[in-house]
Amino acid sequence: MKNILCGAVAALALVAAAAPASAQTSELHYASPGPIPYQITNPGFFGTLAGELGVALEVGTRYRASADAPSDTETATPVVDVVFTLSGSVNKDCSFYSGNDAGARNIDFGVIGVRTGNNENVNDAFEMVGPATANIDTLTAGCNFNNNVEISKNDIRGLVNTAPGGYDTNEFQANIPYSVAANWTGVALNAQVAGSPQSLTVGTAANAGTKQQGAWRSRMDIDIVAPVVTGKGLVAGDYSGTTTLTLRAL
Template identity: 55%
Template sequence: MKKMLIGTVAAIAIAGLASPAAAQTNQLHYDGVQGFLLPSTLTNPGLIQAGQAELSVLGGIGTRYTANAGALGNVGNVGPVDVAFNLSGTVSKDCSFYAGNNASATNLDFGTIGILAGNNVNVTDAFEMVGPAVAIVTSATAGCNFSNVVKIEKDSAAGMVNQATGLSYDSNQFQANIPYRVHAAWTGVADGAGNVPGGPQQLDVSDSALSNTNNQGAWRSGMILTFTAPVAAKALVAGSYASTTHLTLTAL
């Protein structure tokens, strides 16, 4: 009797808990039970069928088995989850070229540009350059993080020009300018090449040209600039020679 009461109480508790949702398990089984004849009444004639098995068990005849399981129903919608997180940010366009720590680093002074001096040379050689003048600049940091234009531009296609004014000289024999060429070399990719490994790139401005450009994709590497003034075609007029060359890296 004690076990029967425990089972009945547990079944009632589970049924109460699961009331908002349909029970997943609801089993009631009897075996070995007998029916009982109860006194007849107007509303209950003869043998009462409903509950007779339970009366048999309570009377000590037969046995009963119950199994009930249930849980509260879902709260809210049931289904998969799809949440989109939109991440965004901005990277500024930038170009870089390390040109030393002060302005003096970019002053390329050839010093004395040697000529054939003295009176023991042939007149066709007198006052002419002894050899080329060369300057090499190496920067370990250069590049742009977007499509860009690498440009080299001289202030004059004539090259280094004599700074004296009002010069007079035989133009058949002398010149007051020293042409030079510029060569730049770095590692990068041509603009429009797509996502590809970088390779050797270069830009040249000839000794008779004013400027030149090279369109590049994003790149970063060292850069080497070589300035070469070949031996001038004619003898040089004495004086100070000067020129300015601009290297510009411009993101598009």
């Protein structure tokens, strides 16, 4: 069998592995037609020695082919997942639009009428004619996190006359109790539901109240009512009191 190409064309197939790596080419072949014919393929030490001896004595031939290319710098990964972690923060905030200046928050009942007619029965003289009422509403109120809605009066007695002079305590009083009721649309603490009507009331005999809520935003209506004081007349003078509404993020 003739393995030596003479006057023929040898076509070399060049292959680069794109998938799992295969062994790089390393071929060493020897052959001789005589005087002792032989073929040696990829010999070890002694076979190479014999093949090289045949080449040196000019009775044999040799074929060598080798190929080399640097390997991947790292293990190839046919699928790569890259996870981007996005982050940011939103500050806790509560809002309540209460007008453009302090004057908007001064609620003046004006003259609180009492029975001043000289034809009034003595048991009715100087008593309140009717309830004193005030309504406050804002279209912007709420908190963007769990929060407390708090209402507190500075004095449990309500509106107080701080300079009443002397008076018969069996027949007169120098304070006017009042209640405060706030209404808005919100949700319970930690609830993730659609908003519903919420309310907080501090009665005439109470000093403060609080209600926990989840994040909410809506209009808020605040009604202040000082019911008619019965059984006693009111001492003349100036009556005042303060009510504080607090929206406090938890």
